[in-house]
Amino acid sequence: MSLQKNWPILPHDIKIPDFLINGNWITHTVSYDLKNDIPEKSGIYIFHATPYGLSKNEGIFATMQTIMYVGTTPKHGHLVSRYRRHYRKPKFQHCQQTYMRNFKYSYIVVENIDEFNKLRSYEQLIINLFGPPLNDRNEIESETLDRSLMK
Numbered sequence: 001m002s003l004q005k006n007w008p009i010l011p012h013d014i015k016i017p018d019f020l021i022n023g024n025w026i027t028h029t030v031s032y033d034l035k036n037d038i039p040e041k042s043g044i045y046i047f048h049a050t051p052y053g054l055s056k057n058e059g060i061f062a063t064m065q066t067i068m069y070v071g072t073t074p075k076h077g078h079l080v081s082r083y084r085r086h087y088r089k090p091k092f093q094h095c096q097q098t099y100m101r102n103f104k105y106s107y108i109v110v111e112n113i114d115e116f117n118k119l120r121s122y123e124q125l126i127i128n129l130f131g132p133p134l135n136d137r138n139e140i141e142s143e144t145l146d147r148s149l150m151k
Contacts, residue, residue: 014125019115020044023108030096030103032087038080038107042073044119045082045107046126047092047134049099068095068103069134070126072119079107091134 028034030047047069054062069092073082083105086092096103110116127135 040078
């Protein structure tokens with residue numbers, strides 16, 4: 001396993017699952033009060049950011065996003081408890097202060113047991129593709145990926 005920072009420069013033989021592409025992603029601006037709007041259900045979630053203070057006349061740079069963190073809930077865990085846990089961490093609070101309303105939290109609720117069993121593979125796939133800087137465990141792992149995610 002090699003530690004990765006940001007996007008990989010070598011292509012991966014990975015197919016992003018339809019579940020992630022077409023999932024019912026719910027997106028909110030990160031804030032203390034957001035904990036009241038997140039369900040007590042299992043799922044996958046992503047913290048992401050866009051540069052703060054860029055205007056539309058700055059072209060493509062004003063539309064770029066960075067995946068800052070990706071995570072999943074444990075078997076009997078909830079999205080809201082994971083959000084609260086992350087929100088209290090200094091590195092997440094620093095991101096909120098840096099990106100302000102451009103620091104977002106998106107999630108998909110997972111109720112299908114087959115999809116729930118794939119969450120760890122989905123999380124690792126996103127880590128492999130994007131190298132989120134806030135993930136403590138940010139290694140490229142191919143053995144963790146579900147073989148169905150490989151092209």
